[in-house]
Structure formats: C-alpha cells, structure tokens
Amino acid sequence: MTSKPIIVWFRNDLRLGDNRALAAATANGAPIIPVFIHDVAAAKAWAPGGASNWWLHMSLASLGADIARMGGRLILRRGDTIDQLKVLAREAGAAAVYFTRAYEPWAKVLESRLKPSLEGAGIALKRYGGALLREPEELRTKAGDPFKVYSPMWRALVALGEPRAPSPAPDRIAFAKPAPKSDELEALALLQTKPDWARAFRDRWSPGESGALVKLDRFLSDAMARYSDDRNRPDLPGTSRLSPHLHFGEISAHTCWHRARVAAAMQPKAEKGLETFLKELVWREFSYHLLVHWPDLPEVPFRPEFNAFPWSEDAALLKAWQRGRTGYPIVDAGMRELWATGWMHNRVRMIAASFLVKDLLVPWQDGQAWFWDTLVDADLASNAASWQWVAGSGADAAPYFRIFNPVTQGVKFDPDGVYIRQWVPELARLPAPLIHEPWTAPALVLRQAGVELGKTYPSPIVDHAEARGRALAAFAEIKANKADEPSHRRP
DNA sequence: TGAAATGTTGGGGCG
DNA sequence: ACGCCCCAACATTTC
Numbered sequence: 001m002t003s004k005p006i007i008v009w010f011r012n013d014l015r016l017g018d019n020r021a022l023a024a025a026t027a028n029g030a031p032i033i034p035v036f037i038h039d040v041a042a043a044k045a046w047a048p049g050g051a052s053n054w055w056l057h058m059s060l061a062s063l064g065a066d067i068a069r070m071g072g073r074l075i076l077r078r079g080d081t082i083d084q085l086k087v088l089a090r091e092a093g094a095a096a097v098y099f100t101r102a103y104e105p106w107a108k109v110l111e112s113r114l115k116p117s118l119e120g121a122g123i124a125l126k127r128y129g130g131a132l133l134r135e136p137e138e139l140r141t142k143a144g145d146p147f148k149v150y151s152p153m154w155r156a157l158v159a160l161g162e163p164r165a166p167s168p169a170p171d172r173i174a175f176a177k178p179a180p181k182s183d184e185l186e187a188l189a190l191l192q193t194k195p196d197w198a199r200a201f202r203d204r205w206s207p208g209e210s211g212a213l214v215k216l217d218r219f220l221s222d223a224m225a226r227y228s229d230d231r232n233r234p235d236l237p238g239t240s241r242l243s244p245h246l247h248f249g250e251i252s253a254h255t256c257w258h259r260a261r262v263a264a265a266m267q268p269k270a271e272k273g274l275e276t277f278l279k280e281l282v283w284r285e286f287s288y289h290l291l292v293h294w295p296d297l298p299e300v301p302f303r304p305e306f307n308a309f310p311w312s313e314d315a316a317l318l319k320a321w322q323r324g325r326t327g328y329p330i331v332d333a334g335m336r337e338l339w340a341t342g343w344m345h346n347r348v349r350m351i352a353a354s355f356l357v358k359d360l361l362v363p364w365q366d367g368q369a370w371f372w373d374t375l376v377d378a379d380l381a382s383n384a385a386s387w388q389w390v391a392g393s394g395a396d397a398a399p400y401f402r403i404f405n406p407v408t409q410g411v412k413f414d415p416d417g418v419y420i421r422q423w424v425p426e427l428a429r430l431p432a433p434l435i436h437e438p439w440t441a442p443a444l445v446l447r448q449a450g451v452e453l454g455k456t457y458p459s460p461i462v463d464h465a466e467a468r469g470r471a472l473a474a475f476a477e478i479k480a481n482k483a484d485e486p487s488h489r490r491p
Numbered sequence: 492t493g494a495a496a497t498g499t500t501g502g503g504g505c506g
Numbered sequence: 507a508c509g510c511c512c513c514a515a516c517a518t519t520t521c
Binding site: 347399405465 | 494495
C-alpha cells in the first residue's frame with residue numbers, strides 16, 4: 001500500500017503494547033512515523049523536574065530501542081509541538097496524526113489548539129483514550145456531576161463492568177522510509193550530568209515498557225497476595241513500584257488490571273490483595289477525574305475555607321524537611337529515600353506530607369513542588385490530589401484533625417527500624433523501638449550507638465505534641481469561617 | 492489510608 | 507463473702 005504516512009505522536013504513552021493510537025495507525029495499513037516532541041515550554045509552570053526528565057530520557061531510549069528492533073526509528077524533535085507536527089507532516093507528506101489523550105490542563109489547551117491548526121493544514125487528527133481505565137466523561141454521579149468522593153466512584157466504575165482488555169503490541173509495523181531526520185536523544189538535554197545525582201536511580205529502576213512488564217509480573221507473583229497488609233510496610237517489598245511506569249504510560253492501567261485478575265485467579269487467597277491493588281489503580285483514576293473537572297487543583301485548595309488557613313512560610317523548616325533533617329527518623333528516612341532514588345514509599349509519603357503541612361504548618365503547595373521536582377513518578381493529578389488529601393483541603397480528603405504521630409507511625413509500620421536504618425545510617429545502631437524517638441533514649445544508649453543529638457543527627461525541629469496543638473488551633477480558625485463559604489466549588 | 496482524651500468494663504488485691 | 511479501689515484492656519468521643 002502506498003498511502004500517505006501516519007504520524008504516531010508519542011506523549012505519556014511510551015509503549016507499543018495496548019497503545020490504541022499506534023494500533024489504529026498500524027491497522028490502517030499506512031506507513032508509520034513514530035515521533036516524540038520535546039516541548040519545554042508546553043507545560044508552563046509544571047515543566048517536569050530533574051527526576052522526571054531522567055526517567056523520560058531512559059524511557060525514550062527504551063522505546064527507541066524497541067522501535068529499532070521492529071525496523072523503525074523513533075523520531076525525536078524539539079520545539080513547539082504544533083509547529084513541529086506541522087513541519088514533520090510537511091516533510092514526510094503525512095496525512096494524519098494519531099495520539100493518546102492527556103488530561104493536564106495545559107495538555108487540554110494544546111489539544112484544542114491542535115485541531116484547527118493541523119486540520120487547517122489538511123492533516124487529520126485522531127485522538128484515543130487509554131491513559132485511564134475510563135474516560136472522565138463515562139463516570140458521573142446520578143445527578144450528572146463529577147465524583148467528589150472516592151467510594152461512589154469506585155462503585156460506579158465497577159458497575160460499568162470490566163475495563164476493556166488490553167491489546168497486544170503489533171506483530172510488525174510498516175515504517176515510513178526513509179525515516180525523517182531526528183535529533184539525537186542527548187540533544188534533548190534531559191540528563192543533568194554535572195553532579196551525577198542519578199547514580200542510585202540507575203541501579204534501582206528499569207525505565208521502559210519491558211521493565212514495566214517485568215515489574216508488574218514480579219509484583220503479581222510475589223507480593224499481590226499480601227498487598228493489603230504489606231503495602232503499608234516500607235521495610236518490606238510490599239508495593240508494586242509501578243508508579244513511574246504508569247505515569248509515562250510504559251504500561252497501561254488496563255494491562256495492570258487484567259493481568260492482576262488473571263494472576264489472582266490462579267492463586268489461593270489473593271482476592272483481598274487483588275481488590276486493594278485494583279482500588280489503588282482507581283485512586284489514580286479518581287485524581288485524574290478531579291484534575292479534569294477542577295483544573296486549578298494543583299494551585300488552589302479544593303475547599304475554599306482553606307484559602308484563609310494561617311500557613312507559616314518558614315524557609316528554614318521547609319529546607320530541613322527537604323533535606324531529611326527534621327529530627328523525626330521516619331520522616332527523614334522518607335525524604336532521603338526520595339532524594340536518593342526519586343521515589344518514596346506511599347505510607348511514608350503520607351507521614352512526611354502530614355509532618356510538613358501539620359507539624360510545620362508549611363503550605364501544601366511547597367511540598368507538592370518539592371515532590372514534583374524530585375519524584376520519578378511526578379504526576380500532576382496524583383501529586384495535587386494527594387497533597388490536598390493530606391492537607392485536608394481536598395475532595396474526599398482526610399479530616400483535618402487526622403494528624404499523624406511520626407513516632408507511632410514509625411513503630412507501627414517499620415517495627416524493627418529496618419527502613420530507618422537503611423536511609424538514616426547515623427541511627428543504625430539504635431535499637432527499636434527507640435530508633436523512632438532517639439531524643440527519649442538514655443544517654444548511655446545514645447553513646448553506645450554513636451549518636452550525639454544535635455550533632456550526628458538533629459534534635460526534633462518541633463515538638464510533635466506542641467505542633468499538634470498549633471495545627472488544631474490553626475484549623476479551628478478557618479473552621480469558624482466555613483459557614484460563610486460554599487461547601488464545594490462547582491466544577 | 493489517626494491520635495489522644497475520655498468513658499466503660501471486669502479481674503484481682505485487699506481490708 | 508463483700509465492697510472498694512486500682513488499673514489494664516477495650517470502646518467511644520473528640521480533636
């Protein structure tokens with residue numbers, strides 16, 4: 001067939017399997033031009049951070065290799081997305097651009113601008129879902145409103161039936177020949193080489209589709225059956241660690257959902273773990289739905305009374321938190337894991353976030369910004385929804401008075417201090433449970449463990465009991481205003 | 492997908 | 507045998 005080529009524009013769908021845009025283009029029979037465009041200005045204030053860019057570099061390398069194995073080349077371009085698509089289409093005589101839908105506010109704007117400018121140039125556009133199990137339009141309350149509470153949305157999603165089954169990667173792809181010219185991956189300048197901070201990243205992660213599938217299958221066989229308990233244990237390999245793979249679309253939620261079901265059917269007593277895992281996929285879904293309907297979620301508290309919250313912008317406290325030097329071992333362990341590996345265990349994210357927002361009274365937006373820069377799985381929807389959840393300002397959020405006690409949480413979820421010993425080595429010789437509150441340890445125990453508080457490890461930067469009192473007082477202040485405000489924003 | 496304060500219950504020591 | 511107190515264990519409520 002000598003039809004005009006189709007451009008498959010890759011975004012956060014960096015996979016060949018279960019990629020509807022790619023599958024449709026391949027099925028069309030036209031030659032394919034796979035392209036990724038590095039558009040540094042597109043996301044505006046939410047340009048990806050260093051950790052995300054490291055992952056993107058690795059993921060593009062992986063996708064490029066997968067495409068090369070099939071006889072093609074992933075075309076890399078830089079610059080304004082619309083300009084680049086137009087230029088590429090003209091160079092290659094392409095008839096259409098196929099792509100996967102994205103949901104970030106800036107991406108929605110881009111997609112709406114794309115239509116007139118490309119179709120005006122005679123280039124057809126085809127947009128496909130697939131980043132989510134269900135498109136936001138498919139899930140509404142009986143009243144026709146978007147869901148603001150998780151549980152009803154979960155039930156509504158289940159009531160719609162099983163999400164569609166994932167489709168396999170195409171057996172073969174006919175690529176346009178000759179391939180259009182491409183930038184080298186290095187030219188995208190995604191890697192920061194000066195301080196090689198990503199060393200630990202390389203050992204820990206395998207970005208790309210095949211790495212994602214390996215990680216999923218390992219999780220399903222080794223951890224899913226115990227997931228509902230072990231997912232809260234940062235000292236155990238209890239979580240899937242799929243978040244960055246999902247964010248970049250190296251694996252689809254559909255693939256996770258269906259493979260989990262299949263795996264659970266073959267395991268005794270895996271039902272509970274299965275359901276917990278599926279529910280986590282739907283928490284991701286819930287965050288995306290919120291972001292779609294409330295695009296200012298990353299900037300503005302969902303509950304308007306929180307606009308009046310008396311935050312304290314204390315740069316020194318924020319910095320101590322970022323560096324993992326708060327004097328609370330479970331918080332510091334988490335923040336150091338994040339810095340070293342680009343990832344933090346979910347339970348510890350909640351503890352560390354609660355500490356920043358409630359014990360230090362630092363605005364949740366500051367914590368969100370730090371996570372945005374340092375997480376390899378930084379995701380606008382999940383990050384915004386989760387920070388607002390912890391702060392108590394979000395939709396279906398934790399009640400404001402739910403203030404985590406970092407000592408209790410540490411004892412409960414890292415009972416032997418294994419996680420703390422890994423990331424806060426200066427405390428490694430303290431016995432559990434004292435390792436969770438070194439300031440209460442007898443002087444002799446501290447000396448024998450080689451710990452000198454305030455020197456080898458910080459004294460607590462705030463007293464938790466006092467901090468809790470301050471947080472409750474601050475929340476009481478805005479509670480008084482609540483009656484004046486509408487209880488919920490309109491979508 | 493909390494923690495702390497407050498309330499209740501019941502066993503056991505003791506006069 | 508009985509009442510009283512203490513207090514751990516558990517339940518409820520409050521933040």
